[in-house]
Amino acid sequence: MREVRDVQATPVSLFSDGPVPRLLDLAVSAQESGGEISLDDEIRRYIRLVRGDWVADWNCSVHAASGALEFAADSVERLGSLDGFPPEFREKAARAAGDMDPAEYLRTLAGLVRIMDREIVREYTELPMAGWEFLRVFPYLFGLDAILMDEGGPLADSVRERLENEHPYCQELAAGYATEAQRALVLFPGVDGLRARLSWATRDGLRVIIDTVNDHMQREHS
Template identity: 35%
Template sequence: MTSYPGAVGDNGAVSRLLDLAIACNETPGAELDDELARFCRTVRNSPEASWAMPVATITAVLDLLSEYVEEKEPGQLSAGFTERVVRAAAGIPVPEYLRLLSGLVRIRDREPVPDFAALPMADWEAELRFDRIGQFWWYVDSGEYELFDEGVREGVSSEHPNGCRIELSALAAQLQTALILFPTTASMAEGLGKVAPSASPLVLQAVLDAIHRHFAEEH
């Protein structure tokens, strides 16, 4: 059974950092420093994440986890965490690696948040930042609806009435953000292609306009 301290490594911020480290180890050309900068950008750009678990707290958890791991026998840690942290450490002793990772994240957190021109959005960032667009895109790309307008109307009205205040308003905010960040078809294909493969500024604006009409007519 996973102990509560051990579960820290299986979920949440520590787990996400290990995933990023593993991906960098196993992907040619990937840079851990860039991924840590994106991680810090994600947390710092989210009021909810920064309120619940600021980056400084995450680094403290890594330090405490390194001490916890140092005191335990291998069999006392969850199998999933052990396997993933060993892959992330790539030969470095696990307690030492967790302290190293904590220090690297702390360094990135002291620096200004890089904008998307300086450090382009990664696919995992886009999937997280534009999750509502990704969910909605079924109404656009699934082939279920013969006409684009029909699919958009169905998607927008599917949240009515209870979902409009949270889900639909969040979708509208994400659409507007994407239109500002990716003003051209080429930039949108690069930044949003993983989330919404057929997205373009015209298509996103049409969906946003449909949401605004729904709010005006139904609320």
């Protein structure tokens, strides 16, 4: 009965969403990569992602993420096993821990996050952007890529059509396109821009997106 009460008293959402499962995802991918993926570098990318987004940093800083892992470790240690926790968390924690005690592994992971948090954020030239990181930094551009693959046609026409379809409630989409395109120009200032990830997202292609958004906003919202 005591174990049931303890499990029920644990905030289940902490293990179902947020930094704990996210960091465990990275740990699992590193653990099961056969040495091809460095856990240290994956954590550095996670830190770069959070620090690069003021909303994410305000909502759940890296320091808070390490504290969530510590709490998870304490909870597992208190109950003596992963039983009673959400199934997805149990699976991820077991896979990441491998032969280690899950509580011990979670505490070790929390310590590693704190150590990496003391470092200077790595530039993309030092630590290339990973695929999972790209999807979270440029979600609107990634979504546009799917549309271009399905529909084809000129880039400007696709952006214009998407904005017109959402109009007059297109501000969020317009801001997403323009912000990500401008951010890509700043972070990847070469001629190729994001071409390594999106074949059309060269410097000129990114400028087309910005110009098309600005034209729509001036015509329809000024």
